[in-house]
Amino acid sequence: MEIKKWWKEAIIYQVYPRSFQDSNGDGTGDLNGITQRLDYIKDLGANAIWICPMYKSPWSDYGYDISDYYKVSEAFGTNEDLYRLIAKAKEKGIRILLDLVINHTSDEHEWFQKALANPKSKYRDYYFFKKGANGKPPNNWRSYFGGSAWEPVPNEKNMFYLHAFTTKMPDLNWENEEMKQELYKMINWWVEKGVSGFRIDAIMNIKKTMLAGDAQKDGSDGLVAIDKYIINQPGIQDLLFDLKKNTFAKHDIMTVAEAAVPDDELENFIGNDGFFNMVFDFRAADIDVPETGEWFLPTNWTVNELRDALLTAQTSVQKMGWGATYFENHDQNRSINKYFSRNKEDISEVTKKMLATILLGFRGTPVIFEGEEIGMENIELASIDEYEDVATHNQYNNGLASKLDEKTVFDLVSYRSRDNSRTPMQWDASLHAGFSTATPWLPVNPNYKVINAEAAIQNKNSIYHHYKNLLSLRNHGTFKNVLIYGKTVPKFADLDNIMAYERVLNDQKVLYFANFQNKTMEFNPSDFTGNLLSNNYDELLIQDGKFIAQPYQAIVIDRNV
Ligand code: GLC
Numbered sequence: 001m002e003i004k005k006w007w008k009e010a011i012i013y014q015v016y017p018r019s020f021q022d023s024n025g026d027g028t029g030d031l032n033g034i035t036q037r038l039d040y041i042k043d044l045g046a047n048a049i050w051i052c053p054m055y056k057s058p059w060s061d062y063g064y065d066i067s068d069y070y071k072v073s074e075a076f077g078t079n080e081d082l083y084r085l086i087a088k089a090k091e092k093g094i095r096i097l098l099d100l101v102i103n104h105t106s107d108e109h110e111w112f113q114k115a116l117a118n119p120k121s122k123y124r125d126y127y128f129f130k131k132g133a134n135g136k137p138p139n140n141w142r143s144y145f146g147g148s149a150w151e152p153v154p155n156e157k158n159m160f161y162l163h164a165f166t167t168k169m170p171d172l173n174w175e176n177e178e179m180k181q182e183l184y185k186m187i188n189w190w191v192e193k194g195v196s197g198f199r200i201d202a203i204m205n206i207k208k209t210m211l212a213g214d215a216q217k218d219g220s221d222g223l224v225a226i227d228k229y230i231i232n233q234p235g236i237q238d239l240l241f242d243l244k245k246n247t248f249a250k251h252d253i254m255t256v257a258e259a260a261v262p263d264d265e266l267e268n269f270i271g272n273d274g275f276f277n278m279v280f281d282f283r284a285a286d287i288d289v290p291e292t293g294e295w296f297l298p299t300n301w302t303v304n305e306l307r308d309a310l311l312t313a314q315t316s317v318q319k320m321g322w323g324a325t326y327f328e329n330h331d332q333n334r335s336i337n338k339y340f341s342r343n344k345e346d347i348s349e350v351t352k353k354m355l356a357t358i359l360l361g362f363r364g365t366p367v368i369f370e371g372e373e374i375g376m377e378n379i380e381l382a383s384i385d386e387y388e389d390v391a392t393h394n395q396y397n398n399g400l401a402s403k404l405d406e407k408t409v410f411d412l413v414s415y416r417s418r419d420n421s422r423t424p425m426q427w428d429a430s431l432h433a434g435f436s437t438a439t440p441w442l443p444v445n446p447n448y449k450v451i452n453a454e455a456a457i458q459n460k461n462s463i464y465h466h467y468k469n470l471l472s473l474r475n476h477g478t479f480k481n482v483l484i485y486g487k488t489v490p491k492f493a494d495l496d497n498i499m500a501y502e503r504v505l506n507d508q509k510v511l512y513f514a515n516f517q518n519k520t521m522e523f524n525p526s527d528f529t530g531n532l533l534s535n536n537y538d539e540l541l542i543q544d545g546k547f548i549a550q551p552y553q554a555i556v557i558d559r560n561v
Pocket of ligand 1: 201202258331
């Protein structure tokens with residue numbers, strides 16, 4: 001029997017604070033803007049909000065470069081604004097989760113500044129400062145965002161520091177006990193301030209297997225991908241155990257780790273005594289990212305592969321513990337554009353509702369990224385200069401360096417850009433989509449006159465109401481237990497392009513079914529008897545004794561009758 005927990009019953013709404021709601025007319029979203037929109041989030045059916053980093057930061061990676069863990073960025077308001085948001089949310093039954101970025105800090109963090117100012121300072125060992133070989137970096141690791149992962153230390157000869165992400169994000173040294181204690185203190189402090197949990201950033205990177213000297217290069221830049229030396233390295237589990245013991249385990253909070261964990265290690269991560277409550281699985285989100293080589297060329301994935309990725313994640317996670325399920329976040333392009341990149345003509349309300357149906361029936365805590373619930377889409381900006389995302393610019397430069405022509409590189413990069421999901425939330429059809437009275441920091445998608453929350457709320461047939469209906473099935477009533485605590489059992493898995501599963505608990509069974517293709521398919525109606533709980537078409541077509549599933553039709557059926 002599944003153990004009941006509040007965080008299993010949570011529905012998370014992810015807010016990218018810069019893009020959600022501007023309350024003071026400066027073109028940038030802020031915390032008071034989130035407070036203003038709490039009722040919207042509650043009405044949708046969410047009961048937790050994960051706020052992407054809102055800490056003080058010089059914005060090299062839009063907040064994932066933190067210069068003060070204890071301070072809200074001036075761009076987003078004050079600590080008091082945050083405490084007020086936490087209190088108001090609590091009144092409405094909504095919990096607040098923060099983003100915990102503890103693999104690295106900003107280079108403008110006091111610790112790093114002190115480490116730079118004095119080579120003898122104890123803060124040197126909070127990071128990775130290493131001697132190079134005759135002015136060359138200590139090894140040939142390539143940072144995630146491109147280029148060497150080692151940056152020369154200004155005014156010091158032959159000295160470098162490590163940064164897995166941008167040069168302005170030095171990695172923290174988790175072998176340093178004092179540094180760890182500082183992080184633990186900070187985490188416990190935020191819990192005392194009323195935070196109900198954390199999404200934990202890049203946590204699989206905290207243990208490094210240091211490489212002295214170069215490894216075999218894997219690209220024309222002479223560098224080698226850093227991943228295999230800093231992701232899930234031997235010894236990381238001791239660090240994670242210690243982290244949990246000193247922080248999370250002391251409180252009744254929720255922890256969601258950004259961690260692609262191999263199936264055979266899941267128990268240690270998300271089992272009953274796991275390091276975290278749940279992790280994000282990357283298999284489906286990264287379906288179009290090649291495992292090696294050129295990241296920018298999308299793979300030739302099939303719907304069957306996507307189905308297998310999603311359902312394998314379901315069945316392997318449920319053997320061990322709990323998962324967080326999602327299609328979108330601030331690092332991904334919009335799901336409708338990703339999963340329909342090769343058949344754009346099929347992008348419609350029907351296909352958007354189909355994706356929602358597939359996602360919201362899964363076992364796990366759903367995470368909905370702002371705007372996903374109204375069907376927001378990728379943006380097409382005119383030139384690379386209009387993009388803000390540091391990763392996009394790095395990828396663009398790498399693409400050009402790989403000798404592809406400019407247009408091909410731009411098309412590939414703009415398709416993948418993280419700015420696609422970071423465009424301002426589309427609230428209504430007024431100027432700047434109701435996001436701000438000033439020009440927003442990133443352009444509003446020009447489709448906001450049609451795709452916006454106000455229009456979606458008014459139209460009972462909208463994607464928004466589809467989400468709301470699917471979420472309300474989980475939130476209360478007859479199906480709550482089976483949809484939260486039931487197992488996922490794949491169905492029709494031998495049929496091409498059919499994505500279906502049942503949620504099963506004791507004698508309750510609910511079928512989630514999607515015909516993920518632009519053609520009809522016939523079924524025996526006896527496999528579909530029961531109360532229809534959701535449908536992205538107006539009806540179920542039964543003809544000549546057959547159920548004719550329509551192109552991209554997605555339905556939910558209570559099979560318990
Ligand atoms: C995570 C975040 C991403 C950020 C990176 C570095 O992957 O989701 O946005 O760039 O970590 O902190």
